[in-house]
Amino acid sequence: MPTAVNASASENGYYGDYGGSFIPEILVPAFEEISKHFEEIRHDETFWQQYCALLTDYSGRPTPLTYAGRLTEHYGRAKIYIKREDLNHTGAHKLNNALGQALLAKRMGKTRIIAETGAGQHGVATATVAAKLGLSATIYMGREDMERQYSNVFWMRRLGAEVVAVDYGSQTLKDAINETLRDWVSSFETTHYVLGTASGAHPFPAMVAFFQSIIGIEAKEQIMRAVGRLPNKVYACVGGGSNALGVFQAFYPHDEVQLVGVEAGGQGKESGNHATRIAYGEGKMGVAQGYKTLFLQDNDGQMKDTYSIAAGLDYVGVSPILADLSERGRVRFAAATDLEVIDALELVMKMEGLIPALESTHAFAGAFQDIAESSKSDIYIINMSGRGDKDIFNIAEGLQDEEWRSFIHRKNKQFENQAR
Template identity: 80%
Template sequence: MEQQGYYGAFGGSFIPEILVPAFAELNEHFEQIKQDSAFWQSYLSMLADFSGRPTPLTYAEGLTKHYGKARIYIKREDLNHSGAHKINNALGQGLLAKRMNKTRVIAETGAGQHGVATAIVAAKLGLNATIYMGREDMERQYANVFWMKRYGAEVVPVDYGSRTLKDAINEALRDWVSSFEHTHYLLGTASGAHPFPSIVAYFQSIIGKEAKEQIMQAANRLPDRVYACVGGGSNALGVFQAFMPHPEVELIGVEAGGKGMASGLHASRIAYGQGTTGIAQGYKTLFLQNKDGQMRDTYSIAAGLDYTGVSPILADLAEQGRVRFEAATDVEVIDALKLIMTKEGLVPALESTHAFAGAFREIEQTTNQEIVIINMSGRGDKDIFNIAEGLQDDEWTAFIARKNEQYANATS
């Protein structure tokens, strides 16, 4: 990392003057905790006692036999409390907020997993929570909206723009401008103004630290490839960091290919080569934007990947050639999901399934002497409506119609 939070040509802090004190306070306390082994130990203890870490590295025997190529291992972030990797960062930042004597946290969320994790952590630590979520994402992920509210968080719909993640981030920043004296913005992905990319990467690094130790125990060597889905970049950086010093380990980020590059309905900034350098939401990175610098609408079957920007850390790693980027389409994701469910008895989140789809597309290039790790960043309970729609399940559609009729009759 270079001075002022730059990663190569990307990063920085392009913020309104009114937020300078908030960022200065946050950076000061973040630098302190990085040197405070007692803070890290309290963080690890809470992850173990509350979230259930370490998560296992599961040998995917069924998928390995199916392909007859590389041995496939799955890092099981779906087994965290809340069902995704998001709680690693939410818990760390929650403890950081308490250290700064904040009484409230705000957050943005797309798929809802970061919102749920924030609501859980706020309830656990005695903080008030407000979660901003685009109306489009609320409709796609209403089960998570329901749980956020049950945990005591206020969920605020965002009804402008594309009504997805980028708009939720904008609204959270507006809130923080008038509330930072008592509020911490618990940003969920490794993007935004410095020091947020570093903070999120720091707390998510536990994924790769565990995976590296676990694969050494299981196979007595490092993997040949590590795959992770990429929206903003938190789970990818979480699993990649421990392997970055080892050039023999190839790191592959899989973006949302949506309906394909030609359709324009996707969220692939790097793999499709359509992201261009810009400054928005406080930082400089690769964005999907038009020639006037206006952010383009994005699309993905997975709400958590439906974002116009990407972590400046990953943008730099892509430019260096250290991380290779691919994109998986909705069709590939649904096909991969069917295979995972029937061969492994697992239901990954649609976000995570992009990583599987990317790995499956390339598995024929490997040999049975190689090892692949796929980061399963979350589980698919939240996606049941989207999955049923993607699978075109007529029985599910009939069930929803019956429930709708029962509800209408009960309230008439």
């Protein structure tokens, strides 16, 4: 059972200069209730055992740590191991947090859960646990993200959740968060907000990191069994930061292990079309959505639109925990462009028979940027936070697959003919 997310966190949820709780007065009782119950379960071994048992029996944990032999041979450098969060039920790490928070909601006597989602994986996970535990669910998703990830919208609705399109702003994750908060203001007496990433007002960053810490706990035990020592580097993609914090935490005390977060470089720094807060040095400290962190802002403090080929990485802010760890030099940040991600995806598929999500492929691309500097005695762990089934439309577009394009045109004609 994890003991602390980050030893530098203060009681009011600050991590260095980042974090805190900037919330409307009407939500103070809701946050006080969550803080109280989270503090109880954080020290409750029985709750942790119940949580882990459900992850085992329902989600299929522990997920394996797979040795990527052909990738390792291809580069002739560091030995590459892949933490297989894609093998969780629903296909991503998101279920770890959704399940933990849903159990917390039931402990607090809530009958409804709400959530925001970008790539749709957190939405699917939330809809799934709602069905499993007998809760009603409403999921908010930006219209732009719905178009990119409609397969996940389909599954959320089939699982019984209401999916609400957000049609303002950039119609992506930050707007979905805003709309979910609006819902919660008027419904918190019966509703718990299952925030999907390690951001937002205290205690959400600590709580999400707590539930995701199972990833790193397993990975550390698995690499020790496999090779008898710790890795040299651990890689994870970073949108808000939940999967990165999940795999990083177990390695915090070991300074010899370099932790690398890979952000969405999009079309490159100079294009302005990216979601890179730290690696490109463009994030500015600000307060939004209940907490203080580094946001992509213009000179007037307005939040910029973000872009990534991966819908789950186009968030305008970053976890306050990661912002602090970056400032203290404990986590290094890199960026991977869309082109680097597509190249990495093709390589991983053809070399290892794995199809990582576009989000997760950023972590692979970041590791491949570094691997020429490694030696054969080095060990890399890459957190494959999700699988790419959901990305088939985006991947086919990125690969400019003409056969897929022809297939879509044929199916469209079939639907048009059936509608006549």
